[in-house]
Amino acid sequence: MTKGKIIRRTIGIVALVMLVMGLMCIFILNDGSHLIHQIDVWIYRAAFFMVVIYGILCLFYAIRNLHWGLKLLISVIAVLGICYFLFVAAIVGIFGKDTRIWSTESYVVYHEPNFMIEPGRFVLYEQDGLIEKRCYAVGSEFVNPDKYECFFDEERDFIRIEADWTFDGRSWHTTTFYRLSDGKLYVHQNPMDSSLWSGRYSSYDKKTSLRQQLEVESVHDTLIFNYYIDLRDVKSDLEDVEQEYTLKGRAFLKKGDAETDEDKQGNAYLVDEYIYEDNVHIAFRIQAVTHDIIRVVVDDATAAQYHIPTSSIFD
Numbered sequence: 001m002t003k004g005k006i007i008r009r010t011i012g013i014v015a016l017v018m019l020v021m022g023l024m025c026i027f028i029l030n031d032g033s034h035l036i037h038q039i040d041v042w043i044y045r046a047a048f049f050m051v052v053i054y055g056i057l058c059l060f061y062a063i064r065n066l067h068w069g070l071k072l073l074i075s076v077i078a079v080l081g082i083c084y085f086l087f088v089a090a091i092v093g094i095f096g097k098d099t100r101i102w103s104t105e106s107y108v109v110y111h112e113p114n115f116m117i118e119p120g121r122f123v124l125y126e127q128d129g130l131i132e133k134r135c136y137a138v139g140s141e142f143v144n145p146d147k148y149e150c151f152f153d154e155e156r157d158f159i160r161i162e163a164d165w166t167f168d169g170r171s172w173h174t175t176t177f178y179r180l181s182d183g184k185l186y187v188h189q190n191p192m193d194s195s196l197w198s199g200r201y202s203s204y205d206k207k208t209s210l211r212q213q214l215e216v217e218s219v220h221d222t223l224i225f226n227y228y229i230d231l232r233d234v235k236s237d238l239e240d241v242e243q244e245y246t247l248k249g250r251a252f253l254k255k256g257d258a259e260t261d262e263d264k265q266g267n268a269y270l271v272d273e274y275i276y277e278d279n280v281h282i283a284f285r286i287q288a289v290t291h292d293i294i295r296v297v298v299d300d301a302t303a304a305q306y307h308i309p310t311s312s313i314f315d
Contacts, residue, residue, distance in 0.1 A: 007034070008057045015050035022047035032109075034125065034136040041097050053081060098123075102148045102264070108132055111144055124150075124159075124183070136183030139176060143167050156183050156190040188291040195220045199312035201294055209233040210307075213292060214282070214314050221253040223274040223284055227296070229306050245306050251276035251284055261285050261295055264313060 025040040034040055059078055063071045075301040098110035106127055112118040117269035119140040125132040138150075138161060145166040159178045165171065177186035188199035204210070211230040215225040216223055227247040261271045270288040275281075280302040283293040303310045 004061075008054070008061065009216060011050065011054045015047070015054040018043065018047035018050050025226070028243050029131070033133040034134075036127065036130050036132055037100075038097055038132075042227075044233075049056075055308070067231075081164065099144055101144060102150060103127075107150065109148065109150065109154075111141075120182075122148075138183060139185075141165075145218070146171075152180060153191075154180060156191055158186065160192070197291055199291060203312045203313075203314045204294075205234075205309075209235050210309075212296075212308065212312060212314065214296065216286075218291075218296070223251040225249060225251060225276070225284065227306055231307055234307070241307065247282070247306075248278070249276050249278060251282065254283075259285070261287075262294055 012159065022040075022293040025035065025043055029035070029040055035043075047190075058063075060073070063074050084292070096288050097114045100108060101111050101122070102109040105238075108125045108127060111120050112123055117144045123135040124135040124138050126135055140175065140203065143165065145163040145165050148163075149162045151160040151162070152162070158181050159180050161174075161176045161178070163174050163176075165174065171312050177191050178184065179186065179248045196219065199215075201214045201216070203212040203214075211233065213228040215226040218224075225248065229245040229247075230243070231241070231244045231245075254273040255274050259271050259273060260268045262268050269283040272288045274284040274286070276284070279297045282302065283297040285297060287293040292315060296314060297311045298306075298308065298310055300310065
């Protein structure tokens with residue numbers, strides 16, 4: 001057996017072993033999980049390059065007796081094909097390795113880059129022996145944070161994520177909360193203190209083209225609000241009236257028994273009601289648990305003054 005044949009056979013065996021290992025990883029990790037420290041990614045890379053090397057050796061062996069010009073043509077086509085595949089792989093992120101930005105003995109967070117125009121996702125994995133089991137995404141961003149920490153509260157079912165960022169000369173800090181059980185983002189409320197939360201809401205009436213926006217911040221029994229009314233696209237004759245209004249103030253929590261309201265589908269939910277009285281009457285009826293729906297109720301005089309319905313749902 002010649003030396004070349006021994007080398008070719010050895011590389012073929014290694015390539016076959018790596019290919020089988022790669023296929024096993026794909027089968028075992030079909031839910032997007034990783035082997036610890038993303039060893040599976042290195043196996044995929046090794047399998048690909050060993051198969052390519054073995055294929056090149058077999059190609060050179062197969063064309064060894066051809067005319068030198070034909071051998072050159074076939075070799076150039078093969079090299080261009082490999083380069084094209086590597087270029088596509090680099091663009092779409094095939095065999096891409098995610099950035100490990102935070103970890104403990106039980107959990108790890110990777111930044112999975114998106115090679116298109118969308119920001120990459122931060123994904124939480126739970127470590128189970130040699131497998132990092134994929135849980136869910138906990139946010140997205142184009143850049144990696146300068147500092148990233150996760151704090152788990154199993155009793156209250158949330159993850160608190162503290163992160164420091166720097167980009168284009170700006171620095172900022174973020175605090176976000178996700179539900180530990182399913183990864184759902186706490187959009188408005190702070191699960192550490194349900195009396196502290198903030199949110200931005202909007203309402204659009206397709207019939208009249210009335211647009212309304214509402215920014216609120218709750219501090220215990222006080223609701224600080226910024227209420228914007230946009231009449232510029234309203235389909236009725238309002239040429240002689242002001243087209244935009246902004247109402248700002250503080251509404252106060254109404255005492256008494258809990259009340260209920262209904263969403264657009266008729267589902268009932270508990271509400272906290274905040275009342276604003278200052279020349280106008282506005283009631284903010286807020287979904288008490290998740291704060292993801294606000295019904296704004298005004299009296300007839302206020303509705304006529306600002307050309308809005310007496311009741312509007314914001315979400």
